Amino acid sequence: MNSNPIQAGKRWWRQLGWRHQDRLGNLIPLVAVLLFVMVMVSAFLFLRMEEREREEQGLVQQSQLVLQRLSDRLMDRQEQLQRLVSNLTTPAVGSGFDQAARQLLGQQPELQAVTWFDARQRVVSTHHAAMLPGPLRRMVGQVWRDVDLSAYPYGHWELVPGRYVTGEENVPPLLRLFTPIHVNDAYLGMIVAEYSPQAMLNAVLTGDNAAALAIALTSAGGDLVAAIGQAAYLPRWVASAPVDEWLAPPRLTQPVPPLDDALMLQTVMYRTDKSVTSYGWMLLLVLLGLTTIGMLLMNWRLSRRRYQAQGKLRAESHFRLAIENSLMAGIRVLDLSGKTTYANATFSRMVGWSVQELVGMTAPFPYWPREDREVLTARFQAELEGRHYPGGLQLRMLRKNGTTFDARVFLTPMFDDKGRQTGWLSTINDITEPNRIRQQLATAHDRFTLVLESLDASISVAPLGSKELLFANRLYRQWFGSQSTGHLKLLSQAGASELQESGDNNSDEEDGLMGLPTEVITSANPDRAEIYIERLDKWLEVRSRYLDWVDGRLAQMVIATDITKRKLAEEQAERQAEKMETVSRLMTMGEMASSVAHELNQPLAAISNYVGGMISRIQSGSIALEQLLPPLEKTAHQAVRAGQVIHRIRAFVKRSAPNRERCEPQRLVGEALELASIELRKRNVRLSSHIAPYLPKIEVDAILIEQVLINLLKNAAEAIDGADLPTGRRSIDLQVNRDDGGVRFAVTDQGPGLPEQATQQLFEAFYSTKTDGMGIGLNLCRSIVESHQGKMQVRNLYNEQGEASGCEFSFWLPVAASNGTSRGPEAPEESTNQPAR
Known part of the structure; x- marks a missing residue:
């Protein structure tokens, strides 16, 4: 039988006797007092938990700050010592070390000593602070036999515990930094710097930190290395935890980089504000009383405002409903079992079902694709059990018409005014278009990255005035690592322009980009620099350009291409060209060997005749002493003539x-x-030479240009001799005159000329018009002329009947560019005819 619970309660109360009613009347205030006590205890525990949490957060923040400062100071000292080691390769290595060591001792109060050991662990030079204990002082020439210095890695830190020395000063704990000296992978010694942990801890702490914290540095075994603050209590806190862990101040132990577990930073936070704990009960009582009075005063006001609030609530409900329906995101409300109790109009339009159809749906929902329902049901059930996905759940949803779209679903618990969960609020966003755009961007980025990573050139981008590296492809990282050092080195060696960092940004109002060429600031630089990187043993062709980076900063891109093989090929080609030049001269002299022998035979025969005649007349006694002078002078003249020929050949x-x-x-x-x-x-x-007067000087290799002239004259003579021309046409004309800002040499013969097709291939390697020619003479001549920034040409000469009447080989050389032209001796144009013998 169903009845009103209130009426049922009244009937139950009337059925009780007065004794039970009295007991219940006494029990209700008791329960109220117990609830009050529970509230008070809960409030105290809550306040203590809040206080404890604040203390721990403060301890973590301040400890992290101290640890960061201490770690930064250790890394800074390591970098300064590494710079000192890198400067030891300079010529004045000794004086440089002494000056740098004294400067470090003056700048770093925690630095106790800096010692330079050679490869045999002998002290080369040492500098120490005035307060350094005697057992730690070293003398020049002293050998350190305690440890093997060559076994320490680069930038190694070591904690040296303190010790008591009988009859001497106590040795405090020290931090030692070992930095080996390597030159070309050869170990040359070690630089050892010793620091005071106590002085370093004092340097990194401020006054506020020391007042709020008890800080200590301990070894891995728990030995105290340095302390500051309330250090007298710190060993007790560190050694063993207090019995009352709840009331104890929070503490924190952290390893100190770069020593890690070898050196530990231990901190303890002091509570300076005890009023919350001491007067918590009184404050709670006062607050409870004031709250009770306030509730009585507000009760009548609340009843008056209740009707006003109901009207505002209805207006607010309609306003929120309008906002929900205008949102781009779909909204649905689920109860604790996962049943849909509400859906806005946006979600209805998104899936195609009406709001009435959506209300009452349970998992698996019809807007889930059939093939994904098993997986989505498991995830949905996990979220209902409280295992949320922080980034939401991305899934495919099925519209009523059968099409699908991508959606991201967020599920949030809903609570009533009593803090009880009443259901779940789910928001659904259509991310089909963002996914498509993101996929296109990712694909484009992958293609771009793949192309850059596959290039055979190093590409790096860095902002101007900064050492940050914005981008580096695979080859750059392989050559120079992930830092901007290689980028800056390439720019420095290539001589490219680069903005330097401003030392004081507040002292000058000048523009940081002043001096850059604005007309080509983002255009490609056509200049290319070829530099040699000794560490890589490579020749690189470096190009650079300015560009606007994606964040708006002006950056500089450097492209470095490996041209080592090309440089080696060029060097080999130069060596081969030199060898070909020598071989060509030897071949020329070999072809002229009979002529040279005939030329030398005449002076030698004359010498033999003169000497033989003088010997005969001396033996017969038919010559006077003064008659010996003319034949002796002729003999000397013939000897000089033969020597000149041999000298020119050599x-x-x-x-x-x-x-x-x-x-x-x-x-x-x-x-x-x-x-x-x-x-x-x-x-x-016969040779006819015509040399113009006042010709300027030219800057050339005389032997090579003579080789070109001899080769052209010899070829002309061979062409005339091979054509069996009559004596009247057996002549060669050599003309030298100024032409087009340079000097032109022209060799003209009266031979049969060249076939037209031969003139196009005449200067190619291994092409020859001779039956026994090798085809390297004219090719080498053109190479010699072009190496002097000149040019070489050939053309046939024709008579009035259109027949070939000779051939002209000419080459042009530029004048020396240092001081313009230089006049030669004033002489009329020469015209010599040298008949052949």
Whole structure:
């Protein structure tokens, strides 16, 4: 039988006797008092927990600050000592170390001593503070036999515990920093710096930290190394935990980088405000009384405002409903069992079901794809049990028309005014379009990264005026690591412009980008620099350009390409060219060997005749002493003539390093004709030379240019001799004049000329018009001329009937650019005819 609970309660109370009613009347105030006591105890425990939590948070924050300062100071000391070691390779190594060590002792109060040991652990130089105990002082030449210094790694820290020395000063704990000296992977010694832990701890702490904390540095075994603050109580707190852990002040123990577990930082927080604990009960009683009075005073006001609040609540409800329906996110409300109790219009439009259809749905929901329902049901049940996904749950949802879309669902618990959970609030966002855009961006980024990582060139980007490295591809990281040191080194060696960091930003109003070329600030730099990186043993071609980085900063991109193989090929080609030049000269002299032998035979035969005649007349006694002078002078003249021929041959075929000098064209022509005339006379060819006056000097390698002239004259003589021309046409014309800002040399013969197709291939390697030619002479001549920034040409000469009547080889060389032109001796144009013998 159903009845009103209130009426039932009244009937039950009337059925009780007065004794039971009296007991219940006494029990209700008792229960109220017990509830009050429980509230008071709970309030005290809550306040103590809050206080304890604040103390622990403060301890962690201040301990982290002290630890960070201490670690930064240790790393700074390590970097300063590494810079000292890196400077030891300078010529004045001793004086440099002494000056740097004294400077470090003056700047660092915690630094006790700096000692330089050689590879045999002998003291090379040492500097120490005035307060350093006697047992720790070292003398120059002393050998440290306690440890093997070569076994310590680069930048190794070591904690040395304090000790008592009988009859001497006590040795306090020390921190030692070992930094080995390596040159070309060879161990040359060790720099050892010793620091006072107590002085270093005093330096990193401020006055506020010392007042609020008891701080100590201990070894891994718990031995006290240094302390500050209430250090008298610290060993007791560190050694063993108090019995009353709840009332004890919080403490924290952390390893100190870079020593890690070898050195521990232990801190204890003091409670300076005890009023909350001491007067908590009184405050709670006062607050409870004031609250009771206030509740009585507000009770009548609340009843008056209740009707006003109900009207405002209805208006607020309609306002919130309008906001929910206008949101882009779908909203649904679930009860504790997962049943849908509410859905807004946005979610209805999102899935295609009406609001009435959505209300009452339970898992698995029809807007879940059939193939995902098992997985989604498990995740949904996990969220209902309190195992939330912090970033929400991303899933595919099925519309009523059968299409799908991507959604992100967030599930949040809902509580009533009594703090009891009444259900779940779920928000659904359609992320189909953001996912598509994100996927496209990720794909584009992957393609971009893959291309840059696959390049055979090092690419790095760094902002101007900063040592930060914004981007580096695989090859850069392989060559230079992940720091900007390689980027800055490439710019420095390549001579590229770079903004330097401003030392004082407040003292000058100048623009930080002043001095940069604004017209090409973001355009490619066509200049390329070729530099050699000794550490990599590579030649790199470096290009740079400025660009606007994605965060708006002006950055500089450096592209370095490995050209080591090309440089080696160029060097090898130069060596081969030198060898070919020498071989060509030797071949030329080999071809002219018979002519040279004939040329030398004449003076030698004349010498033999003169000497034989004088010997015969001396033996017969038919010559006077004064009659010996003329034949002896002729003999000396013939010997000088033979020596000059041999000297010119040796100078021509001798292989030497390139030696460019300022030469007069007349001298080059004269020296070349001394050797070429031998071949011309052998082939009965006449040479006519025309040298213009006042020719400027040219800066050339004289031997190489003479080789070109001799080769052209010899080829012309061979062409005339091979054509079996009559005596009237057996002539060669050599003209030297100024042309187009340089000097032009032209060799013209009256031979049969060249086929037209041969003129296009004549200067190619191994192409020759001779039956026994090797095809390297003219190719080498053109290489020599072009190496002097000149040019070489060939053309056929034709007569009035259109027949080939000769060929002209010419080459042009620029004048020396140091002081313009230089006049030669004033002489009329020469015209010489040298008949062949």
